[in-house]
Amino acid sequence: MKTMNNAVIETRPQFVLERSDFNRLIEILHEKGYQVLGPRLRDGAIVYDELESGGDLPAGWTDEQDGGTYRLKKRNDEAIFGYAVGPHSWKKFLHPPQVRLWKARRKDLKIEVAQEEQPVSKKAFIGVRSCELHAIAIQDRVFLQGPYQDPFYKLRRQNAFIVAVNCGQAGGTCFCVSMRTGPKVTDGFDLSLTEVLEDVRHYFVVESGTELGAEVLAALPHNAANEKEKTSAEEVVKNTAAHMGRAMDITDIKGLLYRNYEHPRWENVAARCLTCGNCTMVCPTCFCMTVEDTTDLEGEHAERWQKWDSCFTTDFSYIHGGSVRSTAKARYRQWMTHKLATWIDQFGISGCVGCGRCITWCPVGIDLTEETAAIRGSEAPGRKEDPHGNGNT
Amino acid sequence: METETLEGILAEHPFAKGLKDDYVQLMMGCASNVRFEAGQFIFHGGEDANQFYLIRDGKVSLEVFAAQRGPLTILTLEGGDVLGWSWLFPPYRWKFDARALERTRALGLDATCLRTKCEADHDLGYELLKRFVLVVEQRLQAARFQLLNVYS
Amino acid sequence: MTHPMVPRLWWITRRRRETHDTFTVELKPSNGSSEFRFAPGQFNMLYIWGAGEVAISISGDPNAPGSLIHTIRSVGAVTRLMQKLKSGDEVGVRGPFGSCWPIEQAVSGDVIFVAGGVGLAPLRPAIYHVLAQRKRYQRVVLLYGTRAPADILYARELERWRARFDAQVRVTVDHAAGGWMGSVGVVTHLIARARFDPARTTAMICGPEVMMRFTAMELEKRGVPAKNMHISMERNMKCALGLCGHCQYGPSFICKDGPVFSYERLKPLLAIREV
Numbered sequence: 001m002k003t004m005n006n007a008v009i010e011t012r013p014q015f016v017l018e019r020s021d022f023n024r025l026i027e028i029l030h031e032k033g034y035q036v037l038g039p040r041l042r043d044g045a046i047v048y049d050e051l052e053s054g055g056d057l058p059a060g061w062t063d064e065q066d067g068g069t070y071r072l073k074k075r076n077d078e079a080i081f082g083y084a085v086g087p088h089s090w091k092k093f094l095h096p097p098q099v100r101l102w103k104a105r106r107k108d109l110k111i112e113v114a115q116e117e118q119p120v121s122k123k124a125f126i127g128v129r130s131c132e133l134h135a136i137a138i139q140d141r142v143f144l145q146g147p148y149q150d151p152f153y154k155l156r157r158q159n160a161f162i163v164a165v166n167c168g169q170a171g172g173t174c175f176c177v178s179m180r181t182g183p184k185v186t187d188g189f190d191l192s193l194t195e196v197l198e199d200v201r202h203y204f205v206v207e208s209g210t211e212l213g214a215e216v217l218a219a220l221p222h223n224a225a226n227e228k229e230k231t232s233a234e235e236v237v238k239n240t241a242a243h244m245g246r247a248m249d250i251t252d253i254k255g256l257l258y259r260n261y262e263h264p265r266w267e268n269v270a271a272r273c274l275t276c277g278n279c280t281m282v283c284p285t286c287f288c289m290t291v292e293d294t295t296d297l298e299g300e301h302a303e304r305w306q307k308w309d310s311c312f313t314t315d316f317s318y319i320h321g322g323s324v325r326s327t328a329k330a331r332y333r334q335w336m337t338h339k340l341a342t343w344i345d346q347f348g349i350s351g352c353v354g355c356g357r358c359i360t361w362c363p364v365g366i367d368l369t370e371e372t373a374a375i376r377g378s379e380a381p382g383r384k385e386d387p388h389g390n391g392n393t
Numbered sequence: 394m395e396t397e398t399l400e401g402i403l404a405e406h407p408f409a410k411g412l413k414d415d416y417v418q419l420m421m422g423c424a425s426n427v428r429f430e431a432g433q434f435i436f437h438g439g440e441d442a443n444q445f446y447l448i449r450d451g452k453v454s455l456e457v458f459a460a461q462r463g464p465l466t467i468l469t470l471e472g473g474d475v476l477g478w479s480w481l482f483p484p485y486r487w488k489f490d491a492r493a494l495e496r497t498r499a500l501g502l503d504a505t506c507l508r509t510k511c512e513a514d515h516d517l518g519y520e521l522l523k524r525f526v527l528v529v530e531q532r533l534q535a536a537r538f539q540l541l542n543v544y545s
Numbered sequence: 546m547t548h549p550m551v552p553r554l555w556w557i558t559r560r561r562r563e564t565h566d567t568f569t570v571e572l573k574p575s576n577g578s579s580e581f582r583f584a585p586g587q588f589n590m591l592y593i594w595g596a597g598e599v600a601i602s603i604s605g606d607p608n609a610p611g612s613l614i615h616t617i618r619s620v621g622a623v624t625r626l627m628q629k630l631k632s633g634d635e636v637g638v639r640g641p642f643g644s645c646w647p648i649e650q651a652v653s654g655d656v657i658f659v660a661g662g663v664g665l666a667p668l669r670p671a672i673y674h675v676l677a678q679r680k681r682y683q684r685v686v687l688l689y690g691t692r693a694p695a696d697i698l699y700a701r702e703l704e705r706w707r708a709r710f711d712a713q714v715r716v717t718v719d720h721a722a723g724g725w726m727g728s729v730g731v732v733t734h735l736i737a738r739a740r741f742d743p744a745r746t747t748a749m750i751c752g753p754e755v756m757m758r759f760t761a762m763e764l765e766k767r768g769v770p771a772k773n774m775h776i777s778m779e780r781n782m783k784c785a786l787g788l789c790g791h792c793q794y795g796p797s798f799i800c801k802d803g804p805v806f807s808y809e810r811l812k813p814l815l816a817i818r819e820v
Contacts, residue, residue, distance in 0.1 A: 101550045106594060110575075111635045115551050147801055148786035151546045261817045288790030291550070291783040295595025302595045304550060309789070316791060317781050320620040324780065330819030338793065345796035387813030388796055454729065464723035468730045473738060494726055531734075534759075538731045539719045543753040544662035544692040 006190060006210030014225040014233070017193075019202035021221045022080070023054025025163070028219050029124040034161055037093060038126030039086070044072055046086040048093075051126065058083065065172040065245070065356065067365030078202060081127055081195045084171025085355050089284035090125055090132055094156050095139060101152075101291075101304045119152055124161040128189065130182030131174075131353040133164055135284030137188055141347045142287045161212065164189035166237045168197075172245035173356025175369055179250065181353040183240040191217060194233035205233035246356060248369040249376060250340075253350075256376055257341035258386040261333065265374050270329035272364050277310030279358035279366075280335065285351050288316070311335050336368055345388070399424055403500060406447045407473045408524055416517050423506035429453075429493035435476070436487045442479035443504045448472055451497025456490045468532070469494065475528050480504035549786050552592045552637025555613065557630055563616060564696050567663055568628060569604070572613040575635060580610035584645035585670035586777060586805040590785045591615065592637030593630070597623045600782040602667035602804075603641060607674055613638070616666040616698065642785040644805045646671040647775055651747035657686040657739065657769075659760045661732055661752020665689055665698045667777050667804075668751045676712065685712040686739045690732025690756070693718050694725045713739055732756065733763040743768030750808070751777045758815055761808045774808035795820055 017025075029036050039046045040056045046063060057080040064071045065084060075082050104113040128136075136157075143153040167174075167183035176182030185192045190213030194205040205225050208214040225233075280286040290309035295302040309316060312331050317324035325331045343351030352368070359367045403409055403424060404417050412420075427446070429435055435446065435453060446453075450472040456464045467489060470476050476499070479487050485504065511518030559571040574581075583603050592598040599621065605614030619628040630636065648671055656675055660668050675682055687706060691697055697716060707714040715735045717728035728735070732752075746769050750757045757776045764774055780792040780799040792799035795814045797806070814820050 101548055109633070109635065111554055111594060111637070113551055113554070113637070115548055118546070143788060146787045148549045148788065150788055151548055261820070287788070289783070289788070290791070291598065291789065293592065293595060293597040299595060306550070306784075306789075309783075309791070311790070319779055319781050325819045327819060334793070334820075342793070342796040346798070387817060452728070456723075462722060466721045466723075466725065466729040469717075469728045471728075471738060535731045535734055538733065538755075538759060541755060542692070542719070543755050544696065544719070 006212040008187070008210055009208055009214060012207040012209065014230055015206045015217065015222040016225045016229055017204045017206050017217075017220055017222050019078075019080075019204070022204065024220055025216070026051055026054050026126070028216055029161065032122075032216070034122045034124035036124045036126060038163075039081070039083070041072070045070060046072070046083050048086070048088040048090065048125075048127075054080075057126075062169065063171065065360045067173065067359050067367045068362055069172075069365070070360050077197050079168060079195055079197055081165045081167075081193075082169055084167070084169060084174055085129060085132070085357060087282050087357065087361055089282070089355070089357070090128060090136060091139065091284050091286075093123055093125070094136065094160065095143070095153060095287060095289075097308045099152060099306050101306055104302045104304075106300055106302070116152075119155050120159060122159045122161065123156070124163065126163045128162050128164045129167055129355075130164070130185045131176045131179075131355040132284055133162070133185060133188040134179075134181040134353045135355070136162075138285045138347065138349055138351060138353070139287055141349065145347075161216075162189045162191075164192040164209075166192065166194040166233070167240045168195050168236050170240045170243040170245055171356055171360075173359040173367075174244050174354065175246040175248050175356060176354040177241050177244045178246075178248040178369075179350065179352055179354035184237045189213070194236055196229070196232045196236060198232070203229070205229055246354075246359065246367070246369045248354070248372055250350070253372065254341040254344050255386055256372070256379070257337045258388050260375050260379060261337070261387060263375050263379070265371065265378065266329045266333045268374075269332050269366060269371055270327065272366055273328050273332045274363060275312040275328045275331055276363060277312035278361045278363060280310040280312060281308065282357040282361045283339075284355060284357070285339075285353065286310075290316075311338070332366075336371060339368070340372065399426065399500070402426075402449060403447070406449070406500065408447050408475050412520060416520055419510055419514070419517055420502065420507070423503040423510065424500050425503070427499050427501040429497045429499070431493055431495045433493045435491040435493060435497075437490050438487050440487050442477060442485045442487050444501045445475065445477035445480050445504065446499040446501055448474045448476055449498040449500065451499075452494040453497055454492050454494050456492060458490065464490075468535070475525075478525050478529060480508070481522075481525060549639070550784065552590070552598075552639045554635050555638045556635050557632050558612065560631055563698055566620070567616055567618045567666075567698060569614060569616045570627075570630060570636075571605075572615070572636070572638065581613045581641075582610050583607060583641035583670070585648060585674055586645035586667060587641040587643045588667070588785075588804060589613075589615065589638050589640030589642070590782070591617075591627070592639070593623055593626050594635075596626050598637070598639075598783075599623045599627075600642075600785060600800075602777075604666040604669045605673075606677075607670045608677055616663070616669075618663045639785065642800055644803055646749045646777075646805055647747055648674050651675070651749075652681045653683065654745040654747055655684040655686070655741040656682050657741055657746055657748045657764070658688070659732060659736070659748065659750045659752070659764075660687070660689045661756035661760075662691050662696065663698060664752030664756070664777070665691075668749060669699065671749055672706070676706070676709075679711055683745070684741050686741055687712060687714045688717075688732055688735040688739060689715070690717045690719070690735070690752075693720050694727070715739065731759075733759050736760070736763045736767060744770070746773060748774040748808075749805075750774060754778070754815070761812070771809035771812055772807055775805050776808050776811065777804045778806060778811070779804065 038051045063083045143150040164185040189209045314323040339351040453470045554575040555572040561569045588602045604616040619625045783789040785800045787801040
């Protein structure tokens, strides 16, 4: 995982930023020309949206999450990152739900195509979790490391300033420990924070991951962290790691799912799945999109848009004559097998970061950790063939 | 080229592949060389099935005539193919019409002769039946494939 | 930096009706005289004004890059509009994309092409290539099956190929009324009659998925190794860049890992429904 734009700092000294000076961070980023995006309360959830000031942060709020359940709750302290993750991920800024790719006009049957202006606005993300950094790194592989690149994604990525946060609390559907994607932030950030709440003191232990991060930190009031402060910050992450709401055994998970395309559990989950596609919308790595070509009524102007799409729709796999995956069973199997298995063959990495959003935001509480465990627990003994010929590793 | 013996022709036909010499001899006793000119009917549906044919070369169409639609071809057969299995099962009557599309040479095998030999020697009967079942299986698979109408 | 979703404009110089639902267009670039280089088996994304874009295989001669040729079957909303295209109309083209037929791998052995329906179009560039470099191959077999005599694609060209002494060309139809003097029966039925050395044969198969499966099974029965058989897959395609996710087939993206795959690689997946 790498930051896209800045020289990376390898050894990272730790500093302390007091809560009272924290809002200054947002001001400095504004001064540097960034649109600052971060967590704030809206419609009964903590979402990622534009922050005018530190006052917009969800101080004193947390979330309670379980399969199909999300509730905001008051904390008994004033933590600003005291929640897990909400329905949004940074995907909505880096890989927006709708992007116009070009406009064209036609005159006397001659077509002229004009590529869309390239996105150059600088965006700062406040409060990016370790699982989310991993999700961004996964989408980097999808959009930037294949035979074709998405140049708009690349620009958005290059213009992003990332303030990461080590999680101070595990959510009820979190399993980043199983997926080895957290809760400790390791790299891919400009600044990283650990929020420490003591009886009378509220502060952040800060590291800079890039020179740009160090430059921003330098503009903030800060001191070198002492051993006690460093230890306190470490304890925060350790405590989070010890309280994961979910767990998934990922031992040979690719082989497991490759061997079990015909497992009866798919029928079982299909009976519950509404194929609403919520899981794909909230997933920070799901990248699928459709392409729509439109024209105006006069037929003089045309546009091409890319829009998020979901493998849970029947249209997704439509070829003339019908949908390839017409059953809910086939569509759920596609999603989960892609996420946890075929993704590894496609991009050399799992498509799941253990953020738990698909579990929380599933209207019927389908839980992929439970589904994989069910398949693992009842794998037919004779079924050891792997249709992709990868053997049983 | 016309110096080939009946035995040689039979033994080289794919239908007889792997058949013991004794059985080739037995079958030969029921075989005769036949030739059909282009357009000539080999048999008509409803007639007694008293022969079957091992096609040597040429082309035969298996057809049915439907009122208003005319003749519909079900299958064409060529050198190496077997024509007819109705001789195996009572009431020994052809279901479809067979017509030579071009000059066609074949070995005709007399059904009564062969049925008698098969009854007398069940090992021969089994050998022949195995070969016919394979033909039937291939035709059935092909018919299923045609039913799928995959190209529309 | 040009976004890979931006098409180049080409204009139609010729349009020819092939069958009741297929037609062929010949294209030239709207500006400049650049050549279109592609490998047999690859495809383009064709854009028709306002209506959308579809993946269409390239069916021209790879050794004649002066023009770009596509044979299109009108089956969907976009291709039905394309049927109305005429000389002088402009279309958008992105490509070429995807993998190609193993024409080099096949050198010095026998080659068998098995095509079903409009599946002859994606194979035609490979057929052109093999016939143009005939000496580099041993036996060449082309087996083509389609629904009815009226659906036979490239009928005149098939006649020309059939007249060659150095290729076995066989055409069959599933259904025929009287008057058709050719073969009737499924394309797999032709395999047993073709002369080739199975162990040294490269097979290139293109047609509906069921037809390709049956064909591969029949070729396996004759002893052609699965690794020497290649098939061309079709899935929903939106970007052709490996970015939109639509054309996934197990771990493969049809657009960038395919459309041409070795049968050996896909064989186990082909047996599973709705992958």
